[in-house]
Amino acid sequence: MFYAFADVNKRRNKTTLERFEEIFDNTESDHKRQSKIFKGLEIIRKYLPDADIEAAEHDIIYAADVDELIEAGITEDDVKELAKLTWHIDEDALAHFA
Numbered sequence: 003m004f005y006a007f008a009d010v011n012k013r014r015n016k017t018t019l020e021r022f023e024e025i026f027d028n029t030e031s032d033h034k035r036q037s038k039i040f041k042g043l044e045i046i047r048k049y050l051p052d053a054d055i056e057a058a059e060h061d062i063i064y065a066a067d068v069d070e071l072i073e074a075g076i077t078e079d080d081v082k083e084l085a086k087l088t089w090h091i092d093e094d095a096l097a098h099f100a
Contacts, residue, residue, distance in 0.1 A: 018072045022081055022091070029085035038087040039063065039098050045084055046096065049074035056095070064095045071096070 035041075046053045046066045057064040068091055089098050 019068060021078070022068060022072065022076075025078060025081045026085045026090060029082050031088045032086045033088060035087060038089075039100070042084055042087045042089045042096070042098060045080050045087075046071065048080070049076050058100070061100050062092070062097050063100055064093065064097050065089075067095050069094065 043053070043055075043065060049071055050066050053066045055063045055065055084096065087098075089096050091097070
């Protein structure tokens with residue numbers, strides 16, 4: 003019975019992840035806004051208080067794992083705000099070009 007419940011949760015998370023991606027795809031970014039990385043991290047930390055920049059590459063930073071944000075209960079409004087701040091999903095994490 004526990005396994006059946008876990009499978010239902012996986013399906014719910016997948017649907018939620020799909021909705022997260024759909025919101026990102028359908029929200030227009032506001033490239034003129036200031037402090038986009040900082041403001042995005044503030045939103046992320048509302049749900050994951052210890053979140054920070056987890057990794058960086060040449061011109062991109064990675065913050066929180068998308069599944070962790072979903073499990074923490076991120077709202078669609080905050081997902082839309084992240085999209086407006088030009089955050090995106092890369093390698094199953096929220097990312098932003100530096």
